[in-house]
Amino acid sequence: MVEVKDHILLMVSQSENRRLLTDLLKTEYSLLFFVNEKSLSQDFDLCIVDGLALKRYQCQLQARREASEPVFLPFVLLISRPQMKIINDVLPAQVDEALVIPIEKVELLGRLKALLRSRRLTLELKAANEQLQHLNAFKSRFLSMASHDLRSPLSAISASAQLLQNHYHKLSRDKQERILQLMHSGVKRMTQLLNDIVIINQAEEGKLTFHPSFFNLDQFCQELVEQFQMASGSRHQIEFMSVTDSKTDHFKLFNSDFKVYMDKNLLYHIFSNLLDNAIKYSPDGGIISCKLIYQEHQVICQIKDPGIGIPLEKQQKLFEAFVRGDNVEKIRGTGLGLSIVKQCVELHGGTIACESQINLGTTFIVTLPYGYEKFH
Incomplete structure (x- = not known):
């Protein structure tokens, strides 16, 4: 250095x-x-x-x-x-x-070093103060956003519960199921927000930890895709595929029992946030693809949607907390998901990139090492 x-x-x-x-x-x-x-x-x-x-x-x-x-x-x-x-x-x-x-040189250097040491202390103090101001602003904004986003589903759940309580026998079976679905959706939104709060808080305090284990990545992603497909309904078609890079010496990768050494919990946050965004920002529906490309020492995960796209000027700050595109209009969101994804990816020693065009869709490209180096 x-x-x-x-x-x-x-x-x-x-x-x-x-x-x-x-x-x-x-x-x-x-x-x-x-x-x-x-x-x-x-x-x-x-x-x-x-x-x-x-x-x-x-x-x-x-x-x-x-x-x-x-x-x-x-x-x-x-x-x-x-x-x-x-x-x-x-x-x-x-x-x-x-x-x-x-x-004398010794005296000169000694006195200058003492002055420069005092300067460095004030520089460190200024940096610490700026960081504290940033954290305070972050927490204020986060609390404001969280209270607003929690209030909306709570109000919906409360109104739905009151409707069922007062008019249950007058409602048709379909209407009852629709109200229950709305309540379930509200609970899901609140759960996701609270999970985001936990992750962001852990990351800010340096307590977001990496606990890897061996597991089959294909199976993990396939099950997650099926869950999202079931939840999203027929408007979106989520496709999953797994391939091996033709340039790779990959005999072992053809084995269906091939396992990676990664953190399942962090990986869940990565894929669930990206899949949720792909569905959410493709309001007209369409095909969403989740593709794994196995290479010699890493796997490339591509999640592609046909949605509204991300403005070019927002792409540079896309992974910062609270950043959202100007074209999201009334689509719900906190601007925290991609910040969480980036931190989870980096804990794996990986990278994330984005390719997007307005009204043509977005592709997120996550590159993750298999993790064997951490194991050994």
């Missing part, structure tokens, strides 16, 4: 002092040299300035320091020993420390 060096800007007018500092610092730091005022707009971690430059660019230095707040940006004044008597009591407001020349 390449070490990233701190950047030090030298605002030193006297050429001999500039040469001396360059020789002392060039192996430890990445050096930048002041040319004009524009040099102060560069990204640097510490600035060494002499008296002449300080006097000439006093206002610009103060402005640069203020622009960096709340991150600490250290400025060091380079002075001679006679000058040290002048500022012995009060250090100029624009600088944090004074270096008296000549100076």
Whole structure:
């Protein structure tokens, strides 16, 4: 791994002092040299300035320091020993420390490292604060979304239950079954949302774990497809197929007992979210395909739908929480499913990609290693 060096800007007018500092610092730091005022707009971690430059660019230095707040940006004044008597009591407001020349390399590096360490602490504090703000915004938005999405099915279930209670004997058998189906659908939506809440919370806290086992992936997917086909009705036709890449040395893959070493629970979240989206965003029905392509060291899972497609500008942020296409209109959804899918895929050491065109459909491509490396 390449070490990233701190950047030090030298605002030193006297050429001999500039040469001396360059020789002392060039192996430890990445050096930048002041040319004009524009040099102060560069990204640097510490600035060494002499008296002449300080006097000439006093206002610009103060402005640069203020622009960096709340991150600490250290400025060091380079002075001679006679000058040290002048500022012995009060250090100029624009600088944090004074270096008296000549100076030993060990002392110079030690004092600069102390200042840079303070800067790194403020950078880490700023990053932590931004992360905290992001998490707070995420949780606020999530709670708002969850309360809204839970309220809708709860209201539907409550209204349906009241209708059955008050008018059960007046309703036809078909009407009764329809109301029960609506209640079941509401319960299913709430269960899915609560599962999403659990997964997202585990992921945010770093507690989403990987527990693999050996199982037959074809059988797993076939059963899941059958469940979704039964739930979606006749409007959608869900096809499952399993093939082996012709370029693969694949004799063992023809065995119907071939097993992968993956996490069934995480895999369920991957496929159920993708299949649910394929059905949900294909409101006109059609054929949805779930295809497994076995290769030498990995399996490629393709889930393709003939649906509304995803706008190109949304595809780059598709796997971020709460991101949904502008064309979803009244189609229900939280914008959490694909974020969960991505995290589950990455825990397997896999990747996910998307190919989509408006009104022509979407294909999600999940690549998963067989997992034997983790086993061994």
